[in-house]
Amino acid sequence: MTATERLTISLLWVIGATVFVVLYGPALMVVLLSFFDITREGIDWGSFGFQWYGRLGDNPQMLAALGNTLLVGACAVVLATALALGLAYYMKTGARRGRAFVEFVIFLPFVLPAIITGISLLIAFRELGLERSLITVTIGHVVLILAIIYRMVTIRLDSLENSQIEASLDLGANGRQTFFHVVLPQLRSALVTSGLLAFTLSFDETLVTFFLVGGDATLPIRLWAMMRVGFTPEVNALVSIVLVVTITLAVLGAMSLKEAMARK
Amino acid sequence: MNDASNTGADAGMSFRNLIHLAGVGKSYGAVNVLKPIDLVIGDGEFLTILGPSGSGKTTILRMLGGFTPPSVGRILLDGVDITDMPIFERPFNTVFQDYALFPHMSVARNVGYGLKMRGRPRREIDRKVADVLAIVDLADKAQRYPAELSGGQRQRVALARAIVCEPRVVLLDEPLGALDAELRRSMQDFLKALQRRIRTTFVFITHDQEEAISMSDRIVVMDHGKVEQIGTPKDIYYRPQSEFVAKFFGENNVLPARLTGSGASPVAESPLGSHALLGPAPADAFSIAIRPESFSVGDAGTGTAGQRSMVGRLESLTFLGATTQLVVRLGEGSPHTVKVRLPTPDLGNGIGIGKPVPLRWSDADVSILVARGAP
Numbered sequence: 001m002t003a004t005e006r007l008t009i010s011l012l013w014v015i016g017a018t019v020f021v022v023l024y025g026p027a028l029m030v031v032l033l034s035f036f037d038i039t040r041e042g043i044d045w046g047s048f049g050f051q052w053y054g055r056l057g058d059n060p061q062m063l064a065a066l067g068n069t070l071l072v073g074a075c076a077v078v079l080a081t082a083l084a085l086g087l088a089y090y091m092k093t094g095a096r097r098g099r100a101f102v103e104f105v106i107f108l109p110f111v112l113p114a115i116i117t118g119i120s121l122l123i124a125f126r127e128l129g130l131e132r133s134l135i136t137v138t139i140g141h142v143v144l145i146l147a148i149i150y151r152m153v154t155i156r157l158d159s160l161e162n163s164q165i166e167a168s169l170d171l172g173a174n175g176r177q178t179f180f181h182v183v184l185p186q187l188r189s190a191l192v193t194s195g196l197l198a199f200t201l202s203f204d205e206t207l208v209t210f211f212l213v214g215g216d217a218t219l220p221i222r223l224w225a226m227m228r229v230g231f232t233p234e235v236n237a238l239v240s241i242v243l244v245v246t247i248t249l250a251v252l253g254a255m256s257l258k259e260a261m262a263r264k
Numbered sequence: 265m266n267d268a269s270n271t272g273a274d275a276g277m278s279f280r281n282l283i284h285l286a287g288v289g290k291s292y293g294a295v296n297v298l299k300p301i302d303l304v305i306g307d308g309e310f311l312t313i314l315g316p317s318g319s320g321k322t323t324i325l326r327m328l329g330g331f332t333p334p335s336v337g338r339i340l341l342d343g344v345d346i347t348d349m350p351i352f353e354r355p356f357n358t359v360f361q362d363y364a365l366f367p368h369m370s371v372a373r374n375v376g377y378g379l380k381m382r383g384r385p386r387r388e389i390d391r392k393v394a395d396v397l398a399i400v401d402l403a404d405k406a407q408r409y410p411a412e413l414s415g416g417q418r419q420r421v422a423l424a425r426a427i428v429c430e431p432r433v434v435l436l437d438e439p440l441g442a443l444d445a446e447l448r449r450s451m452q453d454f455l456k457a458l459q460r461r462i463r464t465t466f467v468f469i470t471h472d473q474e475e476a477i478s479m480s481d482r483i484v485v486m487d488h489g490k491v492e493q494i495g496t497p498k499d500i501y502y503r504p505q506s507e508f509v510a511k512f513f514g515e516n517n518v519l520p521a522r523l524t525g526s527g528a529s530p531v532a533e534s535p536l537g538s539h540a541l542l543g544p545a546p547a548d549a550f551s552i553a554i555r556p557e558s559f560s561v562g563d564a565g566t567g568t569a570g571q572r573s574m575v576g577r578l579e580s581l582t583f584l585g586a587t588t589q590l591v592v593r594l595g596e597g598s599p600h601t602v603k604v605r606l607p608t609p610d611l612g613n614g615i616g617i618g619k620p621v622p623l624r625w626s627d628a629d630v631s632i633l634v635a636r637g638a639p
Contacts, residue, residue: 163364166331169351170358171378172429181377185368 027243034236052237059234065222066238072134072218073202076141077149077195083142084150085191089183092157093165103150110147117143118211125212132214140212141205145198152194156187189256196253200246279306279481282432282465283328288337290323298323298489300336305433305467306481310459312468314476314512315486321469324486325435328467329358341432352381357426358435361442363418365410371397371421372406378429396428399458416447423458433465440475452479473513477501485509502555507633510553515589517602518633521552532632535600537572539627551633556589556605558629561621562612570627576602578621583608592621 037047056062087106091099109117121140122132130136160183168178206220213221219242223235281304289300298320305311313321326332327339330351339347346354357378365374372393379389397403400420410418419439426434436455440448456479459466470476476483477497485492485500485508493500493509504510510518521534523541530541534552576592579601588611590604604623615621 161362161364163360163362164366166329166351167358167360167364167366167425168377168381170329170331170354170356171381171425172352173377173381174350174352177381181381182366 030236031240031243033233034240038233052234053241055232056234056237056241062219062222062234062238065217065219068134068216069203069219072138072141073199075138076145076202077199079138080142080146080149080198081191081195084146084153084194085187088150088153088157089179091154092160106150107147109143114144114207118208121208122211132212134214134216136212136214137209137218140208141202144205144208145201148198148201149191149194152190152197153187156190157183160186189259192256193253196249200249203242203246279309281305282307282309282342284340284343285324285327286338286340288324288327288334288339290320290327290332291335296489299491301491303484303491303494305465307432308463308465310456310466310468310479310481311484312470312476312480312482313484313486314470314473315492316471318488319486320489321471321484321486322437323489324484325358325437325467325469328433329356329435330354355432356435357429357431357433358437359419359422359426359439361437361439363410363422363439365418365421365425367410370407370409371402371413374410374421375424375428378425382429392428393424396424399427399461400424415443416451419443419451420454423455427458427462427464431464433467434459436466436468438469438471440470440472448475455479477513485512487512502629502631504553504631505634507551507553510551510631510633515556515603515605516553517556518551518553519600519602521550521632523550535594535598536574536602536625536630539572539630541632553631553633554602554625554629556603557587558625559602559604559606560624561590561604561606561610561615562624571624572627573622573624575620575622578615578617578619581615581617590615590621592623 033043034052035048035050037044037051087102090096091102118140121136121143125132125136125139164182165178168182169175173181204220206224209218209221210224217225219238226232226235283303283305285301285303285305287300287302288298289296290298301324303324313324315321323332327334330349334347337347338345341355366377369377375396376389376393379392384392393406394403397406400423402417402420402424405413405417405421410421413421419442422439426436439455440451443451452475455466455468468476468479477500480497482494482496483500484494487508493505495503500509501513504513504516507518510516519535521532524531524533524538531538532541532550532552536552536554574594576594577596579591579593581591582589584605586608587605588608590606591601592604594600594602602623604621
């Protein structure tokens with residue numbers, strides 16, 4: 001190895017480390033701070049402990065916001081998955097007219113500025129006489145994440161040969177049996193992966209939610225509101241928990257994807 | 265158009281009529297992918313539908329399986345109209361070109377799928393799956409997944425899956441297309457033996473002439489959405505009825521002919537001389553065909569009825585191993601040549617390029633071809 005090569009490699013390591021620190025530093029900082037007291041003089045290194053995690057349990061507003069977020073995310077993912085699955089399978093099982101148009105409409109909220117989507121939904125709900133609540137937030141999230149789930153289901157369905165569906169029918173299965181025995185099992189990994197991804201999106205979605213939320217705040221909305229009065233250290237604890245959960249979900253999603261690829 | 269009712273009877277085989285395609289055709293808008301055909305498929309028959317791609321052969325199979333509804337005509341099974349019967353109710357099973365195995369199921373579950381969907385008890389499924397896997401020699405692979413099998417093994421799983429439900433007809437859509445030449449030949453033998461063993465009707469799609477000839481009881485030759493000829497492999501090979509069929513199977517000599525004589529005694533005039541036509545007269549101008557191996561060389565043995573001879577001039581001579589191919593010009597200054605194929609040991613010493621060659625053949629070996637496009 002020449003000196004130049006050694007220098008280049010060292011330089012690449014430095015750049016890589018810098019990028020890593022810039023990307024993950026703030027998150028790690030939050031996790032670190034969640035274990036210490038912060039005083040006017042700085043961090044009190046002697047105060048290491050889970051006290052903020054304990055305090056979190058005493059903050060009912062925060063816990064309610066977390067619960068709302070989880071509820072909205074779960075409902076939105078289930079609803080959007082059912083819709084996307086039905087629509088994608090319908091499009092797969094025949095030459096459907098208007099497919100391009102329907103897909104365009106589905107993808108529109110995903111590419112439109114969130115503020116437009118938020119205001120549009122707000123106006124629509126008002127016209128319908130629907131009070132702002134967690135229900136409207138859930139519907140808004142469904143509109144947003146439908147595109148992701150639909151896309152991933154469609155990609156998987158497209159790689160499923162039509163001959164497999166024909167083979168199933170040929171072997172005496174009706175349409176319903178074919179769907180549950182042949183199609184759905186092969187979509188499982190796509191559904192899990194897109195579900196996790198969509199849940200993550202719903203979890204931190206702020207802008208559209210801001211227009212649709214009623215009395216019950218979601219976590220991002222609660223955090224945003226707290227910014228005006230200043231954060232308390234239990235926010236660090238909460239963010240740390242969210243971080244761990246999100247990383248776990250992402251790893252699970254990646255593993256399910258990898259397993260599915262290996263089978264294929 | 266061929267007579268639809270000759271279900272292998274002309275070859276000494278007799279099959280009970282099982283399926284009748286009555287005037288079945290398919291068109292997409294103005295595009296006619298299959299002109300209406302009449303075809304009777306016998307019970308227990310190995311019927312091959314042969315043609316180049318785009319000839320409409322797969323369309324016939326897909327209509328039989330119920331995947332594509334015919335535009336016109338009816339499909340009858342044992343005299344019962346099944347044209348509108350849904351796929352999953354038809355007592356037919358298909359071996360797909362890409363095998364269409366379910367990748368998320370083991371071999372045993374793939375094979376047992378049809379029985380399970382028909383609500384058979386678990387015990388019966390297990391037994392039948394084991395039986396049929398033994399037949400296709402995959403008993404030890406029952407718990408494997410399709411991705412872990414070789415191409416030939418997947419093919420046999422697809423086959424097992426299609427026969428385990430004991431269908432009335434097995435439809436095979438170019439199932440050997442993806443296999444290499446050696447495996448292909450052994451699968452041909454295997455398929456034929458299997459078909460004899462289970463005595464089930466096979467409708468086999470291929471574009472491979474050799475495959476069709478070696479496996480089939482009868483062959484339906486298709487081209488451009490039209491049936492060119494239906495017959496036994498020997499019929500198709502030695503008695504082609506159209507130029508397409510004559511040229512589709514191996515080497516053949518196709519020569520132009522004219523109709524002379526008239527009324528009760530039509531005569532065909534060709535570079536090989538004139539001969540009386542036995543059947544109805546074709547169009548004024550048509551072709552005749554004779555196989556290269558139908559010629560022999562030599563002066564001796566004249567006098568037999570129907571024997572013909574002519575002296576030509578040898579243009580070229582190609583040694584092919586067991587046989588040797590000669591190209592002979594039919595007379596001095598004639599524009600026509602014929603290919604002659606002789607067993608190499610039969611070549612006499614007198615044969616040399618530029619020298620005269622005495623050709624002999626029998627009238628019975630000359631086929632009269634209906635001109636392309638004639639009804």
